[in-house]
Amino acid sequence: MPKKVGASLSLDFIEQVFLKNASAYKSAFFKTEHVAADFSGGSTMDGQARNTGKPAEYWVQKFLMSELLTTDVSGTRFLATAVGEAVKTETDTQIRQELLAASTLMRGFDGITQSTESLLATLPLTQPAVQAITSRLSRPESARDVFRFSATEYDKHVRYRTVDLDNGATLTAPSNDFSDVFQETPLSDDGRVRFTTEGKVLDRRLRRTK
Known part of the structure; x- marks a missing residue:
């Protein structure tokens, strides 16, 4: 249990804890080899995160002042x-x-x-x-x-550019190569355009969705 002693924070380990609601709790465990010269690693458990299964971010970041091991x-x-x-x-x-x-x-x-x-x-x-x-x-x-x-x-x-047209067509290519793969020609002031491309057909199929 944390308690303030002067200008520092002291932590006491409580061996037995009684909760009114056994599922409404949060706990964290940290360990390190060198407190002054090393990062502390550990794990958390959030009994209140029933829907997501993940500890609340505000609790980890704000209260524990911790970050995920993987940035x-x-x-x-x-x-x-x-x-x-x-x-x-x-x-x-x-x-x-x-x-x-x-x-x-x-x-x-x-x-x-x-x-x-x-x-x-x-x-x-x-x-x-x-x-x-x-x-x-x-x-x-x-x-x-x-x-x-x-x-x-x-x-x-990973950069892929996708263009959906109102006629049902979907054009996809790497962003850096999109303008080389598809040549775009404006047809009118209302946004209508024509895309043209050329290549070898590798596959044809009918699909239920895009």
Whole structure:
């Protein structure tokens, strides 16, 4: 139990704690080899986070004054690099289309704290597509690392531009190459344009959704 002693904070360890509601509690455990010269690592448990299963961020950041072990930059970079490599090297056209769609959807997770494993589980991906990403992580165990997703950092490593037209067409290409892949010609002042491209057909299929 914390208590203030002069200008410093003293912590006492309580062996037995009785709670009125056994599920309404928060706890944290930290340890370090050298208090003055090293970071303290540990884990938390939030019995009140029943819906998310994750400890409340205000409690971790404001009350405990702690940060996640995996930073938003490094966690997002690991994921983005794996996605980019998967899209680049995947030979199955259907899986590659899934990866391209997922890459666009991932930007909607900006600021959300979760692991790569849980993030991929929320996306409409088949198991082969998930495996295509996780197998390309530089550290396979990082799939379970919890971090705060950063769309800004993600866009530094994976950039795909998608254009949806009112006729139902969807055009997708790497952002840096989009203007080379698709030539855009304005047709009128109301925003109508014509896109033209040329290439070898690698696959054709009918799909129920985009």
